[in-house]
Structures are given as structure tokens and as C-alpha cells.
Amino acid sequence: MEVRPVRATEVVRSAAAALAAAGIDSARVEAEMICAHVLGVPRSALVGADAVDHDRAAEIDRLVAARARDRTPVQYLLGYAVSGRLDLAVGPGVFIPRPETELLVADVLAGLPGPGVGAAPLVVDLCAGSGTLALEIAHARPDAEVHAVELHDAALEWLRRNAGLRAAAGDTPVTVHAADATDPGLLPALRGRVTAVVSNPPYIPETDDLPPDVARHEPATALFGGTDGLAVIHPLVAVAARLLAPGGRVAVEHDDTTGAEVAxxxxxxxxFGTVERHTDLAGRPRFVTATRRHDAGADAPAGEKGNQR
Known part of the structure; x- marks a missing residue:
């Protein structure tokens, strides 16, 4: 007996119901993401999409079942995450970009000297993970020289993959460094020359109270910053100070409970001079920025080393 194709809207409705039954809050959005991915159309085109054949319906069912069964992040299932204006490859072993980080990117870009104004910007992304910060900045500012530092092998694979994909797409290549972002001797050739240091480091205070999507799948080395969330941030700030040129700027994302402590x-x-605290779109503390003082000493104790994204 011939299996008749079903309408895309019906497939979305069925997928959303299955995800909702599994306790996934954003069931409708994720159902649309999965269906659009399999059908090869934008989410906005699902209403008018052609009927879904048996093979594609089966693939949608497989992805929905995997998401519902063990709460594998939908980004891992699809193989990419949206990061600002970019789609970055992600999967097991790397932190998934969050929308909140786009605000830090926008702030940093606004603070860079304009194209053609003085020397080209030199930017370093510490604890780069999938490359969100470095690659978005390189995409927006093709005149910039951008470096990305990552320690962990799994994340490094995704970072190198994304850097290669973006370079192939025409963006200015980002230089990837396999190194510890809390090492006081990091990138000696760049010391005192950098325009901006950016970081989305591991910053969650150690806890068992995380959504299963995060706790079961995203790497702990990318999530936790010690008992207070500051284990990586302490030495990272000292490294940033060494790298920055006088007047250069640091921007560090943090947990929404530790804004005052990070500042x-x-x-x-x-x-550094005056520290500015910034909130996300929900009004929660999200990142801090500060400018390297012109009269600051060259070095300061780097503190303990920690894990990286």
C-alpha cells in the first residue's frame, strides 16, 4: 500500500506535540527548526512547504525522538547553532553559543576604531570554544587581525572547523592557538599590542541545578568556573591586562549572579580604569568591560589557572 505524503504543517504539529510531551519548553520552535532543517527550507517557509515524503518524515521522527529521549540539544542534532549573523558548526564537546553573547559582540564592535582609522584592530578571544566571538568579529570587521585561544581538544576541533568554514566563505582568517588562556606567558608576541580582549569563559558556580540538556551534554570544562564561578576569570583578567595596549579594552561575559564579583x-x-557593567535583553547582569590604563604597570599576578571553553 502506497504511503501518502503528509503536509509540512501536520509534521510540525506532530513533532511539537512529541517534544512538548517530553517536557521541552520551546517545543514548537524546536519542531520548526528540525522540520526546516530536514526539508531544507527556512522556518518561515514551512507553512507553504511541499508535502513531506516518507523518508524525510522518518528523519524528522528520528531527530524528534532523539531530542525527546535523552534531551540531546537540538543544535547538536542539527549540527549547527545560530551565532549572530553566522551559523557555526557544533556538536558534542563544545559549548553551544547563546543569544546573550551577541550583546557582548555588538559592544566590542562599537568600541573598535573605525575602518581606516589608525592601525587595524588586533583582537584576541580567550576560551574561544566554537569561535563565536572571534568569528563574529572577523566577519563584521574584515580589516581586523583576530586570534582565538582554546585549550580542550574537542572544542579545538570545532573551532578549527568553523574557522576554516568562515575563511572559505570569504571572511578574514582567524588564527587559532591551542593554549591555556590563563597562562601568564600566553602569546608573547602580542603582549601590549592588542586592541580588544574578549572572553566567554567557564563561569557558572558549581551546581547540580542545570537543565538536563546542559548537564548531560555540554562539557563541564566549558560551564563551571569553580565554586564561585571566578576560578578562570581571575587569571584571565591578568592575562588580558598583559596583552592589551594602553587604551585597549577587555570584555568578559559572566554568570547573572556574579556581576558585582566579576566587576x-x-x-x-x-x-584597568572604570569598569562598566552590562545587562542582557532580560535586564540580567551579563558582561563587564574596562579599558587598560595608560599608566598601568606591565604585569600583575596571574593567579591560578583554570579550565576553558
Whole structure:
């Protein structure tokens, strides 16, 4: 007996119901993401999409079942995550980009000198993970020289893959470094020359209270920053101060419960001027920025080393 194709809207409705039954809050959105991916159309085109044949319906069912069964992040299932204006390859072993980080990118870009104004910007992304910060900046500012630092092998594979894909797409190549972002001797050739240091480091205070999507699948080395969430941020700020040129700027993302503490770490270093605290679109503390003082000393204690994204 011939299996008749079903309408795309019916497939979306069925997928959303299955995801909702599994307790997934964003069931409709994720159902649309999965269906659009399999059908090769934008989410906005699903209403008018052609009927779904048996093979594609089976693939949608497989992805929905995997998402519902063990809460594998939908980005891992699809193989990519949206990062600003880019789609970045992601999968097991790397932190999934979050929309909140786009605000840090926008702030950093706004603070860079304009194209053709003085020397080209030199930007370093510490704890780069999939490359969100470095690659978005390189995409927006093709005149910039951008470096990305990552320690962990699995994340490095995704970072190198994304850097290669973006370079093939025409973006200015990003230089990838397999290194510890908390190493006081990091990137000696760049010391005192960098325009902006950016970082989305591991910053969650250690906890068992995380959504299963995150706790079961995303790497702990990309999530946790010690008991207070600051284990990586302390030494990273000192590294940033060494790399930055006078007047250069640091921008560090943090947990929404540690904004005051992170601001205090940056302020207490001594190499920076006034620290600015920034919120995300929901009004939650999200990242801090500060400018390297012109009269600051060259070095400061780097503190303990920690894990990286």
C-alpha cells in the first residue's frame, strides 16, 4: 500500500506535540527548526512547504525522538547553532553559543576604531570554544587581525572547523592557538599590542541545578568556573591586562549572579580604569568591560589557572 505524503504543517504539529510531551519548553520552535532543517527550507517557509515524503518524515521522527529521549540539544542534532549573523558548526564537546553573547559582540564592535582609522584592530578571544566571538568579529570587521585561544581538544576541533568554514566563505582568517588562556606567558608576541580582549569563559558556580540538556551534554570544562564561578576569570583578567595596549579594552561575559564579583575582579587588578557593567535583553547582569590604563604597570599576578571553553 502506497504511503501518502503528509503536509509540512501536520509534521510540525506532530513533532511539537512529541517534544512538548517530553517536557521541552520551546517545543514548537524546536519542531520548526528540525522540520526546516530536514526539508531544507527556512522556518518561515514551512507553512507553504511541499508535502513531506516518507523518508524525510522518518528523519524528522528520528531527530524528534532523539531530542525527546535523552534531551540531546537540538543544535547538536542539527549540527549547527545560530551565532549572530553566522551559523557555526557544533556538536558534542563544545559549548553551544547563546543569544546573550551577541550583546557582548555588538559592544566590542562599537568600541573598535573605525575602518581606516589608525592601525587595524588586533583582537584576541580567550576560551574561544566554537569561535563565536572571534568569528563574529572577523566577519563584521574584515580589516581586523583576530586570534582565538582554546585549550580542550574537542572544542579545538570545532573551532578549527568553523574557522576554516568562515575563511572559505570569504571572511578574514582567524588564527587559532591551542593554549591555556590563563597562562601568564600566553602569546608573547602580542603582549601590549592588542586592541580588544574578549572572553566567554567557564563561569557558572558549581551546581547540580542545570537543565538536563546542559548537564548531560555540554562539557563541564566549558560551564563551571569553580565554586564561585571566578576560578578562570581571575587569571584571565591578568592575562588580558598583559596583552592589551594602553587604551585597549577587555570584555568578559559572566554568570547573572556574579556581576558585582566579576566587576570587582577587574577593578581590583589595578591595570584597568572604570569598569562598566552590562545587562542582557532580560535586564540580567551579563558582561563587564574596562579599558587598560595608560599608566598601568606591565604585569600583575596571574593567579591560578583554570579550565576553558
Amino acid at each position: 570587582a575582579v577587574v577593578s581590583g587588578h589595578g591595570g
